[in-house]
Amino acid sequence: MTGRGIIDIDFYGRETVRVAKELLGKILVRETAGGVISGRILETEAYTGPGDPASHAVRGPTPRSAIMFGPPGRAYVYFCYGMHHLLNVVTEREGTAGAVLIRSLEPREGLQRMRKNRGRKTEAGLLDGPGKITRALEIDLELNGRDLTQGEGLYLTGGTILPGEIVSTGPRVGIRNGLDKPWRFRLITDPK
DNA sequence: TGGATGATCGCA
DNA sequence: GCGATCATCCAG
Numbered sequence: 214m215t216g217r218g219i220i221d222i223d224f225y226g227r228e229t230v231r232v233a234k235e236l237l238g239k240i241l242v243r244e245t246a247g248g249v250i251s252g253r254i255l256e257t258e259a260y261t262g263p264g265d266p267a268s269h270a271v272r273g274p275t276p277r278s279a280i281m282f283g284p285p286g287r288a289y290v291y292f293c294y295g296m297h298h299l300l301n302v303v304t305e306r307e308g309t310a311g312a313v314l315i316r317s318l319e320p321r322e323g324l325q326r327m328r329k330n331r332g333r334k335t336e337a338g339l340l341d342g343p344g345k346i347t348r349a350l351e352i353d354l355e356l357n358g359r360d361l362t363q364g365e366g367l368y369l370t371g372g373t374i375l376p377g378e379i380v381s382t383g384p385r386v387g388i389r390n391g392l393d394k395p396w397r398f399r400l401i402t403d404p405k
Numbered sequence: 406t407g408g409a410t411g412a413t414c415g416c417a
Numbered sequence: 418g419c420g421a422t423c424a425t426c427c428a429g
Binding site for chain 1: 422
């Protein structure tokens with residue numbers, strides 16, 4: 214949003230973009246009766262509200278996107294392409310839309326369970342996609358709205374960016390509009 | 406490279 | 418209601 218001010222900065226979605234970067238390196242934990250499954254966040258994307266043509270909140274709240282306008286720290290889970298659940302973290306203050314899509318994890322706990330859930334024999338490619346993550350961690354619509362700061366069933370906890378890792382920034386993927394915004398963030402090994 | 410597969414939402 | 422759309426994944 215460019216206003217009439219004397220500076221030309223897009224402040225809209227500022228918190229969402231900040232949180233998207235801060236989530237890198239943090240741990241996502243899933244607790245089920247069958248045990249704990251967890252991973253370290255390696256890739257995120259920021260989605261804001263009106264003004265972001267790629268966001269579900271672009272036209273204001275709808276039954277599906279209303280949770281993006283609610284209090285932050287909650288899970289926004291939705292069903293995509295008829296077969297995948299995708300997990301987001303709600304970001305902005307209540308009344309303002311924003312969410313961060315969790316795109317990729319580094320496997321941590323529950324490797325055997327993840328492989329079984331994904332039908333894979335090896336660790337390769339286990340959690341490197343938003344649909345893969347929800348399948349491996351048994352996340353579906355039942356967890357929509359869950360408070361990710363409360364440590365109940367699905368939550369976020371401390372983690373860090375490791376020495377030698379840097380944050381790579383670029384356009385979001387899998388969308389048609391909003392490609393001008395560099396709101397995809399990845400932890401990669403510093404090539405230097 | 407395209408098919409699977411179904412919820413969502415704007416518009417009629 | 419109707420149909421275009423979709424923040425994906427995987428086989429071939």
